[in-house]
Structure formats: structure tokens, C-alpha cells
Amino acid sequence: MPDHPRSLLAAFLAPGCGERLFRHAAPHPAEPTGFCFCDHGLFGTLKVVLRATIFQVVCAFPFNRLTCAVLRLGGVRIGQGVYISAGAWFDPMFPHLITIEDGVFIGSGARLHSHEFRPAEFRAGRTLLRRGCFIGGYALIACGVEVGEGATVAAATVLGRDVPAGMTAIGNPARIVQGKP
Ligand SMILES: CC(C)(COP(=O)(O)OP(=O)(O)OC[C@H]1O[C@@H](n2cnc3c(N)ncnc32)[C@H](O)[C@@H]1OP(=O)(O)O)[C@@H](O)C(=O)NCCC(=O)NCCS
Numbered sequence: 001m002p003d004h005p006r007s008l009l010a011a012f013l014a015p016g017c018g019e020r021l022f023r024h025a026a027p028h029p030a031e032p033t034g035f036c037f038c039d040h041g042l043f044g045t046l047k048v049v050l051r052a053t054i055f056q057v058v059c060a061f062p063f064n065r066l067t068c069a070v071l072r073l074g075g076v077r078i079g080q081g082v083y084i085s086a087g088a089w090f091d092p093m094f095p096h097l098i099t100i101e102d103g104v105f106i107g108s109g110a111r112l113h114s115h116e117f118r119p120a121e122f123r124a125g126r127t128l129l130r131r132g133c134f135i136g137g138y139a140l141i142a143c144g145v146e147v148g149e150g151a152t153v154a155a156a157t158v159l160g161r162d163v164p165a166g167m168t169a170i171g172n173p174a175r176i177v178q179g180k181p
Contacts, residue, residue: 005024005026005034005035006034006035008022008024009022009024009035009124012124013094013096013097013124019126020125020126020144020146021123021124021125021126021143021144022123022124022125023121023122023123024121024122024123025120025121025122026117026118026120026121026122027120028119028120029117029118029119029122033117033122035115035117035122036117037093048092048093051074051092051095052092054070054074055070055071055074055089055090055092055095056089058070058071059071059084059086059087059088059089059090060086060087061086062085062086064082064083064084067084068082068084071084071090071095074090074092074095075095075096076090076095076096076098076099076100077096077098077099077100078100079100079101079102079103079104079131080102080103081102081103082100082102082103082104082105082106083104083105083106084106085105085106085107085108085109085110085137086108087108087109088106088107088108088109088110088111088112089109089110089111089112090112091111091112091113091114091115091127091143093114093115093124094114094115094124095114097114097124097125097126097127097143098112098114098126098127099126099127099128099129100129101128101129101130101131101132101133101149102131102132103131103132104129104130104131104132104133104134104135105133105134105135106129106135107134107135107136107137107138107139107155108137108138109137109138110135110136110137110138110139110140110141111138111139111140111141112127112129112141113125113127113140113141113142113143114126114127114143115143116142116143123143123144124143124144125142125143125144125145126143126144127141127142127143127144127145127146128145128146128147129141129147130146130147130148130149130150130151130165131149131150132149132150133147133148133149133150133151133152133153133163134151134152134153135147135153136152136153136154136155136156136157137155137156138155138156139153139154139155139156139157139158139159140157140158140159141153141159142158142159142160145159145160145161145162145163146162146163147159147162147163147169148162148163148164148165148166148167149165149166150165150166151163151164151165151166151167151168151169152167152168152169153168153169153170153174154168154169154170154171156172157169157170157171157172157174158171158172158173158174159174160173160174161174161176163176164176166179167179
């Protein structure tokens with residue numbers, strides 16, 4: 001794979017880049033795409049594997065302060081008064097693309113993604129949970145999605161679109177409804 005797509009991704013990942021979503025054509029992800037951490041040598045691979053393991057271990061336990069502290073050290077931006085239930089999952093590939101504002105609740109088993117392989121495309125995205133939103137258990141939040149202030153994401157929702165402030169996203173694929181359903 002030529003260097004060019006990787007340098008485009010590096011520019012997207014750089015601090016100060018204001019774009020929300022990076023998309024690039026890529027081979028089928030069963031082949032080397034050039035975008036996976038495992039395509040960048042042993043050191044790069046070990047770094048992500050170690051981060052993934054630490055995230056997974058700390059998120060297995062119901063010690064919210066410790067979870068928040070470790071995720072912050074790992075790059076996730078987390079505000080004050082955030083509650084992360086045991087069993088939540090945070091994408092270890094680009095943790096610094098995930099931002100969780102103050103007062104957010106994240107249910108058990110919820111998954112917050114910052115990248116996505118598709119059959120012929122790679123994506124990375126800035127995922128933003130605005131102040132006071134509620135993420136139900138086992139919800140899947142795709143990369144580049146923004147959940148608005150005070151919004152609700154129902155349990156097990158597969159969310160690939162933004163949720164406006166105060167609204168509820170529900171189901172798979174998610175539909176957006178006014179207030180609570
Ligand atoms: C979104 C939610 C808050 C709505 O609760 P509610 O206002 O009591 O809604 P109801 O249970 O009355 O359901 C209203 C409608 O939404 C549907 N619905 C509710 N939750 C749903 C879900 N997770 N997925 C799909 N449909 C759902 C119901 O089937 C019902 O549809 P209908 O009107 O066609 O019969 C709640 O369903 C939910 O998902 N809570 C998350 C709880 C959670 O995960 N907590 C964290 C655990 S650690």
C-alpha cells in the first residue's frame with residue numbers, strides 16, 4: 001500500500017484536525033489494508049495490544065474512578081461526574097478520538113468505537129458523547145457519531161448516526177424519536 005493513505009490518516013489523527021470522519025478505500029479487511037495497527041510492525045502492534053488488554057481488565061470491574069483514570073491515561077477524554085459501568089468497551093486503536101463530556105452515564109456492555117473496517121473501506125472518527133447523555137447497556141456507538149446533550153441511547157441500539165440533544169435513539173438500525181419513546 002502506498003504511503004499516501006497512511007499520511008492522510010496521520011493528518012486526520014493529528015491534534016488540531018477539526019474533521020470528524022476519515023474515510024478511505026481499502027482492500028477487504030481479511031487482507032492487509034495498511035490501516036490496521038498490526039500492519040505497522042511489532043512495536044506498534046504490542047502497543048495497541050497492551051492498551052487493549054489494560055482497557056479490558058480495568059473495564060471488567062465496577063471501580064468507576066479507577067476505570068476513568070486508566071482510560072484517561074490511555075488517551076480517552078473524559079469529563080467530570082462520568083459513570084462507566086463494568087463491562088463497557090472502549091476502542092483501543094484510537095482512544096484519543098473518543099470524548100466523553102461531564103455527567104455522562106455508560107451502561108454495561110456498551111461499545112464506543114473510534115475506527116471501523118468495512119468490506120472496501122476504512123474509517124476512523126471522532127466520537128463524542130455530549131454532557132449528561134445516557135448510553136444504555138450493550139449499545140454500539142459507531143466511530144464519528146455524536147450523541148447530543150441529555151440524549152438517550154436505548155439498550156442494544158446500533159448507532160451509526162448523530163442523536164440531537166434531548167432525543168432518544170432506539171433499535172437497530174437506530175431510529176431517532178422525540179424525548180423518551
Ligand atoms: C430507552 C428506554 C430508556 C426507554 O424506556 P421507556 O420509556 O420505559 O420505554 P418503554 O419500555 O415503554 O418502550 C417504549 C417503546 O420503545 C421500545 N423499546 C424500548 N427500549 C427499546 C430497546 N432498547 N430497543 C428497541 N426498542 C425498545 C419498546 O418496545 C416500546 O415500543 P412500542 O411502543 O412499539 O411497544 C429503555 O428502553 C432503555 O433502553 N433503557 C436502558 C437501560 C440500560 O441499559 N441501563 C443501563 C444498564 S447498566
